[in-house]
Amino acid sequence: MSSAISRIFSEGFRIFFLSAGLYGVFAGVAWGIWLASLDGLLPYDEQSYGMPPVMWHAHEMIFGYATAALGGFFLTAVPNWTGTPEVRARFVTVVALIWMAGRLAVWLSGSLSPTTVAIIDLSFVPILVLKIASQLIRRPKPQNMVFLYLLSLVWVANLMVHLEWIGITTDTLNTGVRAGLLTLCSMIAILGGRITPAFTRNAMKRDGVPEALWPVSNAPLEKAVMALALVLPLLVLTLGSVSLAGICALLLGGAQLMRMARWRAGWALRQPILIALHLGLMMLALGLLLWGSAVIGYGNEIGALHILGIGCVGGMTLAVMSRAALGHSGRPLVAPSPMAVGYGLMAAAALVRWLGSGLAGGYMTAMLTADGLWIAAIGLYLFSMWPALTGPRAAKHG
Template identity: 35%
Template sequence: MANETDAHPIKRKPVPRGIAHTGPVILAYGFRPFFLGAGIWAVLAMALWIGALVHGLPIGGPYGGPAWHAHEMLFGYTSAALAGFLLTAIPNWTGRLPVSGAPLAALVLVWLAGRLALIVPDAIGLVWTIALDTAFLPLLFAICLREVVAGKKWRDLKVLAGVLALGAANGGFHALVLTQGDPALASRLAVSAYVMLIGIIGGRVVPSFTRNWLAKRHLTNLPASYDRLDTAALLVALVALAFWVALPEHWATSLFCIIAAGLHAARLHRWKGWQTGEERLVLVLHLAYAALPLGFVAVALVPFGLLDPAGALHVFTVGAIGLMTLAIMSRATRGHTGMPLTAPPLTAISYGFLVVGAIFRPAAMLLPDHYMTLVSLSGLCWMLAFVLYLWEYAPALVIRRKPRPD
């Protein structure tokens, strides 16, 4: 019997798409409510922040406008985008059914409760506000851990380590604000976790999608396979980010960040992105990943006074994190709702707005006389990018089911 089993292994059935064929479509798969929520909150949170900057709109209560803005971009918008990705990708990794229906709705409500509570934290009391907000990432971690362990996909535990780090950063953010500390430390930890997740997950999807697209066109100059250079890039990035979190203005931080920038630039070059200009849905992944080495260079300039800390941080947040999440959200929405895997004009324009916003934000620090103008323009570009995403994809997220094969 053992020999027969070895000779004729049981083939795993493909993961079905859109499992729930009854009930609200939006609760059929994790990407639907979380990508929709991420897009809406990306627009609303930025509008509130611009209102606070320009018109003195009171937001965030005792947190203050700047801390509220940092928190809601890192733990509001981006955590929703991450949840949508993980709850959709993990079933592919493990071969298990996706979280859907009532459990998915409960998780979405926890995320939403945190967003509403933090607009006016004093309304229900700081303790309840913090409890609501900090509950989301541990719940997401627990759900994902259960699926990864059940599917015995042990190599994916390193992805969940990033979620765990984000949960710790979120708790630390609240603690620092309450103790009159500087939440920038927690912000750097959160950004570092996202950068590592982009390095790990982007290292899978960017060359994979590129290879598939090039192979369909019978091109032979394909992306290099994962090897020691990729491992070195990730390990050096981890060291560089650890120095940045703890010692953001130390010369050693600059040294490791420059090395990390070179390794990630070499890694990106091996993925042959210059051949994908005809398909912006693939090209944008390379542009987003290119912001990683640029972000490391920006961080390396800070100890020498060539760039301020906020400007350097925004190269990571707007350029790498913002553009990569938008790229993944648009691609996943198209793929999982049966839309063609190509970027139509509105999608391409949304990418363009975010690229321009990523340039304006650090430029504001270099041109202090135009600071408010450039910051406002950067925020406006961010909002327009996600307005276009919602315009094009919200109907698909809410009502469009992927056609079932005959």
């Protein structure tokens, strides 16, 4: 038992990807209980919390679940990018405990002072940034250094949420939540644009597909996506720039569709672990187009935000975490059947939640259904990846 715990805390991808899965299920169940209470299906005492449950839900999906996925990814990927040693188990343990303390503080916000909750919750990202900055500086490539900027924006967005909860501001919470989500989407646009065509290309090469049929990236288009992705969350953080941010989102969504047109998603359909990446980025493009349209007056903004939050962030985190867990634990890069089903359920959850936003009747049914699909998708991820995240590294495969 002790050796298993030591193993889990020994590498960033293990503890953080496991924590993301466990917390994703917990947060989904808690949200479902509250939704059921609105219909009188279950009792609920809102006085136990220091914030409205709707805001707890939004905050913890963005700054709880997603930041765990970020922690596992960057602590694992950055040493590979820079050729620096792997992060020591002691640091992994400390920073993981800080992330967990943040989740506990937010959950217990009804009995803690808002300032205490903010201090604990805001501690994780700066420590993560300092650590990866110390590694990136060894080989400071601009395409990697931009993630320090985006992680900093995640922290600023979270700060804006806490400032309103503390009572220092009166109008920064909604901005902070949207900025946090769109910053995650910007990271996915940049990182997904790097790994999705590359992984697809590698798989096609292994299968002997002629090079003329491999995914193609257009350099000017890639630069445009990078620029738009870096600007979008900053526009959202700048109060009063919502319409401009909407236009930026429309441009980024359109550019995302254009770049994906030549990434051979049709060929990737034969490999769930690949198509999951393409699907997550398709949700990114769709969500950006819907959100951009909504903020300039056409469509439902809440539905669009859930396409981004569930379909893009949820879908891409499952795709990247499962692939990284398999690869870094020495296992073949083949998604187990339950994991492949999980990819599909996550996309279905996003679509159900989006459709439910426009329903006059059946809204609560759609909400509960989407929540159930989210829980099932994350549950299948935990079931499929448990050996890779908690077990010994597998023997090298041929």
